Amino acid sequence: MNRTTSIALLFLSALLSASLLAQDDNKVSDARFRTETIKESSDSKRFDIDVSYPALNDRSAMAGAFNKAAKEHAMASVTEFRTMIDEMTDEDRKFLPDGVNYTLDLGYEIEHADESLISVSFGISTYSGGAHPNHWTSTLNFDRKEMKELRLGDLFKSNSGYLNKISEIAIEDLTKQMGNFADEDWISRGAGPDEANFESWAISKKGLLFFFDPYEVGPYAAGGFEVVIPFEKFPLEMQSSKFYTAKTASYVQGNPPNWCRNGHFPSQDVEFSLVRVNGDRSSRAYFFGDDDDCPNGEECRMKAYVIGGDELLVARSYGDFVCAWYQPEKGNETVGWIKLEDVRAATGPEETASWTGEWIFGENDLKIENIGVGALSIKGNAFWKGTGDNIHIGEVDDQGTPNGRVMSIGGTDEYDCRVKMTRVGKYLIVSDNKNCGGVNVSFDGVYVRR
Structure with missing residues (x-):
C-alpha cells in the first residue's frame, strides 16, 4: 500500500468518525419535533454538506420563532463553509487525497424541552484540509414564552459573580477529568471567568451543561469535554427569575429536585435501598430540610437526628445528600435529607421474599x-x-x-x-x-x- 493510499484511508476514517459523531444524535423521539436537513455536494468543487436541525411541528407563532432561530443557527455554519469552498482554488484542491472531500457535518440533540424552554446542542465537524477534521459544539437555548434566545447571563442577577462561580467549578471538574494530563494554564485560559469561555451551554436535567471543544482546555488529542454544574450549586441570591425557569428541568415527577418529603417519598421512581448510620450509639446524623436552597444552606439542619446503627430507607440522592425515611418502633416517621458520608449500605439478608x-x-x-x-x-x-x-x-x-x-x-x-x-x-x-x-x-x- 503506497503512502498516498494510506493517508487517504486515514482521512476517510477520521472523516467517517466525525460524521458519525455529528449525526448520531439526530434521532428525534419527541413527537413535538421533526428533523430538517440540508444536503449538498459537488464533484468539481469536492465538498459535501450534511446538516440536520430541529423544528417544532405545530404552527404557533412561538414554533415559527423557534424554527427560524434553529435554522439560522444551522445556516451560520453552512454559510461559513460555503464561503470557504468558494475561496478554494483548483490548486488548493490538489492537496486533497483521492476519495476525500471538504466536508461539513452538523447534527443536534434536544438536551431539554418543556413548556418554557428548549435547549439544543449542535455537534459540528468540518474538514478543510490538514491533519484532521475540526469539531466543536454550539447551542441554542430558546425561551418559548418570550420567543427569543436565552443568554447565560439572563439566568443570573447583575454583578452576582456567576462567572466566577461557574469558572471555579468548571476548572476543578476539568482538572479532575484530565488527571495527570491536565495543563493548569491551558485550563485556566479556557475555563476562566470570561463569558466567551462559556458560550456553549445547555440546560439539562442534572444542571447547566457546558461544552469545551478540542483546543479550548487541552490539545486536540484530548478531545472535547463536558461539565455539568448542578442547579443547587448556585445560591438563591445569585439567581434571576429565569434561573428558576431553567431549574424546572431538574424537577422530579413535577416537584423541585431538593424536595424530600414523606408525602412524595413512596412514589419516587427509584430503586429504594437500606442503609445504616455510621458510628456507635453515641454518634448522630442529622436530618436536613428542603426549603429554599436546602439541604445545602446554613440554616437547613433540623433538630431531628438518628444515631449510629439506625436503619434508614433511602430513595434518590441530591448532591452530597440522600433522601431518607426513618421509621421508629413507635411513633411517626421522620423524612429528610441525610448526608451520604453519614451512612453506609446495610448488610445482612433482606426480608423481601415474604409478602403475606x-x-x-x-x-x-x-x-x-x-x-x-x-x-x-x-x-x-x-x-x-x-x-x-x-x-x-x-x-x-x-x-x-x-x-x-x-x-x-x-x-x-x-x-x-x-x-x-x-x-x-x-x-x-x-x-x-x-x-x-x-x-x-x-x-x-x-x-x-x-
Whole structure:
C-alpha cells in the first residue's frame, strides 16, 4: 500500500468518525419535533454538506420563532463553509487525497424541552484540509414564552459573580477529568471567568451543561469535554427569575429536585435501598430540610437526628445528600435529607421474599394472603380525615403476582385504581394513582407488619 493510499484511508476514517459523531444524535423521539436537513455536494468543487436541525411541528407563532432561530443557527455554519469552498482554488484542491472531500457535518440533540424552554446542542465537524477534521459544539437555548434566545447571563442577577462561580467549578471538574494530563494554564485560559469561555451551554436535567471543544482546555488529542454544574450549586441570591425557569428541568415527577418529603417519598421512581448510620450509639446524623436552597444552606439542619446503627430507607440522592425515611418502633416517621458520608449500605439478608401479612401505615391497612401458585390477594382500606366528622374512604380488593420485589395491581383504564408495592427489608412501600377512593385518599406510605 503506497503512502498516498494510506493517508487517504486515514482521512476517510477520521472523516467517517466525525460524521458519525455529528449525526448520531439526530434521532428525534419527541413527537413535538421533526428533523430538517440540508444536503449538498459537488464533484468539481469536492465538498459535501450534511446538516440536520430541529423544528417544532405545530404552527404557533412561538414554533415559527423557534424554527427560524434553529435554522439560522444551522445556516451560520453552512454559510461559513460555503464561503470557504468558494475561496478554494483548483490548486488548493490538489492537496486533497483521492476519495476525500471538504466536508461539513452538523447534527443536534434536544438536551431539554418543556413548556418554557428548549435547549439544543449542535455537534459540528468540518474538514478543510490538514491533519484532521475540526469539531466543536454550539447551542441554542430558546425561551418559548418570550420567543427569543436565552443568554447565560439572563439566568443570573447583575454583578452576582456567576462567572466566577461557574469558572471555579468548571476548572476543578476539568482538572479532575484530565488527571495527570491536565495543563493548569491551558485550563485556566479556557475555563476562566470570561463569558466567551462559556458560550456553549445547555440546560439539562442534572444542571447547566457546558461544552469545551478540542483546543479550548487541552490539545486536540484530548478531545472535547463536558461539565455539568448542578442547579443547587448556585445560591438563591445569585439567581434571576429565569434561573428558576431553567431549574424546572431538574424537577422530579413535577416537584423541585431538593424536595424530600414523606408525602412524595413512596412514589419516587427509584430503586429504594437500606442503609445504616455510621458510628456507635453515641454518634448522630442529622436530618436536613428542603426549603429554599436546602439541604445545602446554613440554616437547613433540623433538630431531628438518628444515631449510629439506625436503619434508614433511602430513595434518590441530591448532591452530597440522600433522601431518607426513618421509621421508629413507635411513633411517626421522620423524612429528610441525610448526608451520604453519614451512612453506609446495610448488610445482612433482606426480608423481601415474604409478602403475606397485615401491613399498616398510620390508619391505612393492607392484608396480603397467598391464594396459590405465587398469586396473592390484596385487600385494604385508606382514610383521609378532614375537619369535624369529614372522613373520606378508599379501598382496594385485587389480586397480583410479585415480579421480584415489586408488585403492581389495578385496572388499565385511565380512572381505574392502580397500586404499586415494593418490598425492601421489613418495609412495604406503597404508592397509588390517587384513584383509589374519595378526594385526598391515598394508600401512599411505608408500611410495616402489624
